[in-house]
Amino acid sequence: MLAEPGHYDYAPYSGRPRIVWPGGARIAVWLAPNIEHYELEPPSNPRKVPWPRPVPDVLNYSHRDYGNRVGFWRMADVMAKHGVRGSVSLNVAVCDHYPEIIERCCELGWELFSHGTYNTRYFYDLSEDQQRAVIADSRETILKYSGQSLDGWLTPAITNDETTQHVLAEEGIKYTLDMVHDDQPMPVKVRNGRLISVPYSLEVNDVPLFQIRNTPVERYTAIVKAQFDQLYAEGAESGTVMCMPLHPYLTGQPQRISALDEALAHIVVHDGVWLATGREIAAWYTEHYYDAFSKWLAAGTPGGRR
Amino acid sequence: MSGPGIPNYLDYPWRRRGLDHDRFLHRNLPQARPVVWPGKARVALWVAVHVAHFPMDMPRQPFVAPGGVDRPYPSYWDYTQRDYGNRVGIYRLMRTLDARGLRATALLNAAVATRYPALTTEIAASQWEVAAAGLDMGRLHHGGLGEADERALVKEAVGTLRGAVKSKIRGWHSPAHSESMRTLDLVAEAGLDYVTDWINDDMPYLVNAASGKLTAMPLPWDLSDLRLLFQQHMDTSEFVEQVLRAFKTLYAEAAQTGSGRILTLTITPWLMGQPHRIRALGAILDRILEHVGVWPATGAEIVDAWHVSVVSDK
Numbered sequence: 217m218l219a220e221p222g223h224y225d226y227a228p229y230s231g232r233p234r235i236v237w238p239g240g241a242r243i244a245v246w247l248a249p250n251i252e253h254y255e256l257e258p259p260s261n262p263r264k265v266p267w268p269r270p271v272p273d274v275l276n277y278s279h280r281d282y283g284n285r286v287g288f289w290r291m292a293d294v295m296a297k298h299g300v301r302g303s304v305s306l307n308v309a310v311c312d313h314y315p316e317i318i319e320r321c322c323e324l325g326w327e328l329f330s331h332g333t334y335n336t337r338y339f340y341d342l343s344e345d346q347q348r349a350v351i352a353d354s355r356e357t358i359l360k361y362s363g364q365s366l367d368g369w370l371t372p373a374i375t376n377d378e379t380t381q382h383v384l385a386e387e388g389i390k391y392t393l394d395m396v397h398d399d400q401p402m403p404v405k406v407r408n409g410r411l412i413s414v415p416y417s418l419e420v421n422d423v424p425l426f427q428i429r430n431t432p433v434e435r436y437t438a439i440v441k442a443q444f445d446q447l448y449a450e451g452a453e454s455g456t457v458m459c460m461p462l463h464p465y466l467t468g469q470p471q472r473i474s475a476l477d478e479a480l481a482h483i484v485v486h487d488g489v490w491l492a493t494g495r496e497i498a499a500w501y502t503e504h505y506y507d508a509f510s511k512w513l514a515a516g517t518p519g520g521r522r
Numbered sequence: 523m524s525g526p527g528i529p530n531y532l533d534y535p536w537r538r539r540g541l542d543h544d545r546f547l548h549r550n551l552p553q554a555r556p557v558v559w560p561g562k563a564r565v566a567l568w569v570a571v572h573v574a575h576f577p578m579d580m581p582r583q584p585f586v587a588p589g590g591v592d593r594p595y596p597s598y599w600d601y602t603q604r605d606y607g608n609r610v611g612i613y614r615l616m617r618t619l620d621a622r623g624l625r626a627t628a629l630l631n632a633a634v635a636t637r638y639p640a641l642t643t644e645i646a647a648s649q650w651e652v653a654a655a656g657l658d659m660g661r662l663h664h665g666g667l668g669e670a671d672e673r674a675l676v677k678e679a680v681g682t683l684r685g686a687v688k689s690k691i692r693g694w695h696s697p698a699h700s701e702s703m704r705t706l707d708l709v710a711e712a713g714l715d716y717v718t719d720w721i722n723d724d725m726p727y728l729v730n731a732a733s734g735k736l737t738a739m740p741l742p743w744d745l746s747d748l749r750l751l752f753q754q755h756m757d758t759s760e761f762v763e764q765v766l767r768a769f770k771t772l773y774a775e776a777a778q779t780g781s782g783r784i785l786t787l788t789i790t791p792w793l794m795g796q797p798h799r800i801r802a803l804g805a806i807l808d809r810i811l812e813h814v815g816v817w818p819a820t821g822a823e824i825v826d827a828w829h830v831s832v833v834s835d836k
Contacts, residue, residue, distance in 0.1 A: 253542070255536065255542050256536075256542050256543050257542075259528075259530070259531055259533075261528065261531075262528070268585070269584070269585055269664070269700065270584050270585075270664050270665040270666055271665050272665060272701060272702070272703055274696075274699055274700060274701045274719050274720055275698070275699040275700065275719075275721065275743065278699075278719075278720035278721045278722040279721055279722070279743065279744075281541075281720075281722035282721060282722045282723065284548070284550075285548065285549055285550060285551055285722055285723050286551045286722075286723055286724055289550060289551060289552045290771075290775075309534065309537050312537050312538060312539065313537070313538070313539065313540060313541065313542070313548070314548060314550075315539070316550055316553070317550070333532075333534065333537075334534075337531065337532070341525065341527070341528055342527050342528065342531065343525060343526055343527030345527065346527045346528070346531065346532060349532055350532065353532075426744075430754040430755060430756060432756060432757075432760045432763070433760070433763060433764055433767060434763065466744075469742075469744055469745070469768070470724065470745075470767070470768035470769075470771035470772050470775075471744070471745055471764040471765070471767045471768035471771070472764075472767070473771055474767055474770070474771060
């Protein structure tokens with residue numbers, strides 16, 4: 217076992233090359249709806265049991281299913297109302313199961329990136345060839361249903377193995393979301409090729425908030441606003457990234473959808489906000505800052521308040 | 523380093539258009555046929571009450587139902603707190619609903635009818651609907667149950683309730699929303715026609731069973747008092763907030779789409795029937811009922827109206 221991921225060196229939040237987002241924006245805000253399918257009868261995996269109850273876990277399966285039948289549609293309407301696009305963390309089999317959802321995403325100009333094939337097919341214990349096969353499947357499926365290239369990656373259920381980031385880079389993935397170590401994009405150390413991390417979030421994320429931390433609905437909005445206000449203020453010095461991961465089966469419920477509406481209303485009225493997709497953030501950073509950050513890291517992170 | 527992998531892990535036998543089972547069809551709610559409720563109401567208000575019995579010696583396997591006995595045997599703490607609901611709490615609920623001319627659907631464990639016939643009589647006197655909710659909270663329907671055992675369980679639950687209640691029993695709720703692969707076939711076989719276990723929709727839909735069709739009715743879990751007040755430790759005020767937010771969303775959506783919606787208020791006597799919470803229930807109901815276009819109905823009445831509006835040929 218490894219004692220650390222090994223994909224990055226320590227980089228203080230101080231003395232970094234200054235990031236400016238397009239149009240002089242100080243914060244890039246991106247929304248990542250996780251559009252998923254959890255299987256009723258998934259195969260077993262040595263390290264993770266898919267369902268808490270015996271199969272069929274009707275309660276938990278149908279809870280997820282709500283997202284595709286009801287929640288997604290409601291969430292997409294609210295996002296469209298505020299002119300905010302999604303970058304879909306997509307279990308690509310959704311393209312086959314529910315193509316109308318993909319049509320709606322494309323109609324709204326959303327990005328599709330891969331969140332594996334199903335959310336019940338983990339990367340734990342997969343061989344590198346198996347990992348490559350899933351990535352290739354994702355690339356082909358997303359291209360077939362949307363015409364888009366596969367640029368981003370979040371391992372299903374964040375079950376990446378030690379080799380996954382290396383395999384992603386070798387397969388031409390441009391950005392990974394498996395690490396939540398920073399509020400700015402960062403180069404990822406891989407054995408071949410080039411990969412960056414784009415900030416995802418396990419804090420401003422409806423699963424930990426609603427499912428694990430039992431967050432009241434008004435508190436959700438307050439947390440999103442507080443996260444935005446701070447990253448917006450810091451963005452005056454150097455551009456920050458705020459990610460809002462969403463799950464239609466949770467946020468799309470009728471008692472919660474207004475919380476998303478209120479949070480987005482707060483964000484979109486500010487100047488200097490770049491409402492971006494994951495792909496756009498990755499491309500801007502790679503083009504303008506990858507080399508500067510690599511140089512700064514190679515030099516031992518000089519500058520700052522030391 | 524990665525090892526040899528997991529054999530056949532990337533076979534996807536159900537990867538196809540639609541769901542990965544044949545119980546019902548996938549439906550995108552915005553594309554569902556519009557529903558017209560009686561009186562052209564915008565929102566049907568369904569009050570569904572869990573009337574449950576939690577045996578003190580309930581098994582811990584295969585899992586403990588939410589709200590189930592949690593502490594070491596003999597847990598008087600757990601047992602009596604839940605039993606309070608059937609002795610006291612439910613009478614408060616009845617008075618609160620009666621005062622507003624509302625009738626609920628009791629999702630009734632058959633053990634309650636056997637143990638407390640006086641309560642069953644009172645439920646009938648309030649003109650509540652009775653839906654069968656299995657035997658008790660320790661007798662779960664689940665994948666490890668054999669077919670003969672499960673058939674006997676359904677038969678006993680439905681038979682007991684038919685003997686105890688004069689009105690026709692049409693609805694089914696599996697304790698803890700838990701089913702085996704064949705529960706719905708057995709429920710249909712027992713002559714019931716609507717079910718409430720799958721929490722995947724805001725509106726009814728048709729379900730396939732071996733002997734015909736069932737109707738699935740929405741019984742939300744995240745919005746239930748059991749989930750919010752008991753499991754998630756929320757304050758009563760948060761339950762009120764969330765129910766009213768849900769109502770507001772559904773009420774607006776009904777106007778916008780021209781299709782009726784359902785607000786299901788799922789409540790539990792040992793939770794909402796507590797003295798410190800009962801007025802909050804009254805406040806929720808008053809806030810909802812002050813709106814024009816709210817149709818209070820039982821589960822069976824909603825199922826029938828839905829069939830008239832959407833399923834039947836006109």
